[in-house]
Amino acid sequence: MMIVPISHELALKLIESVGWHSDQLTNLGPRPIIGSLSLGTTRQFRLRRVNENSSRTISIPLPHNSLLIMWPPCQELWKHEVCSQNVIDNLHPISGSKRINITFRQFRDEYTAEWTPKCSCGIPCVLKPVMRGSNIGRYFYMCYAAGVNEGQKCEFFEWLDVSKRQIDYKRKYGSFESI
Numbered sequence: 001m002m003i004v005p006i007s008h009e010l011a012l013k014l015i016e017s018v019g020w021h022s023d024q025l026t027n028l029g030p031r032p033i034i035g036s037l038s039l040g041t042t043r044q045f046r047l048r049r050v051n052e053n054s055s056r057t058i059s060i061p062l063p064h065n066s067l068l069i070m071w072p073p074c075q076e077l078w079k080h081e082v083c084s085q086n087v088i089d090n091l092h093p094i095s096g097s098k099r100i101n102i103t104f105r106q107f108r109d110e111y112t113a114e115w116t117p118k119c120s121c122g123i124p125c126v127l128k129p130v131m132r133g134s135n136i137g138r139y140f141y142m143c144y145a146a147g148v149n150e151g152q153k154c155e156f157f158e159w160l161d162v163s164k165r166q167i168d169y170k171r172k173y174g175s176f177e178s179i
């Protein structure tokens with residue numbers, strides 16, 4: 001059983017489709033667990049590896065009342081999408097062609113905006129995993145623009161020290177809820 005504290009985010013959305021992405025780690029922290037409850041019409045949830053050029057994908061149908069859990073390191077190693085679909089032959093008796101998605105995410109206390117460094121452009125950085133080489137498994141902060149728009153970025157770089165972040169948080173606020 002997993003108890004979800006009320007500080008955690010519940011996002012309720014009408015999701016027809018969402019393109020290839022990994023969920024941003026910046027406010028979740030490394031290795032998040034993300035739950036996605038589907039209601040209404042069935043959609044295909046597709047996964048592909050971040051670093052593979054091949055078009056190989058895994059497809060998982062998300063029928064009414066199903067709970068998909070993205071365990072770590074899903075966000076680090078995989079991208080996901082929810083495909084739009086021809087709904088003529090896939091109507092739910094109540095919602096028809098509509099799908100409602102409730103996403104459960106834990107926004108960890110020590111990864112709020114307060115703890116996110118700002119890059120040389122003056123905007124909060126994004127948190128990224130190292131995907132190859134000797135530092136694989138570590139995380140670093142980089143310019144937000146570099147993450148979304150290669151070429152228009154500053155060169156800001158800062159390692160995340162997970163243990164130090166937890167210690168700093170405890171020192172400042174005295175308690176630690178998100179372990």
Ligand SMILES: O=C(O)CCC(=O)C(=O)O
Nearest residue numbers: 015018023036082101103
């Ligand atoms: O609709 C879903 O099941 C997943 C939605 C999603 O990937 C997201 O909100 O980041």
Ligand SMILES: [Fe+2]
Nearest residue numbers: 021022023080
């Ligand atoms: Fe997502």
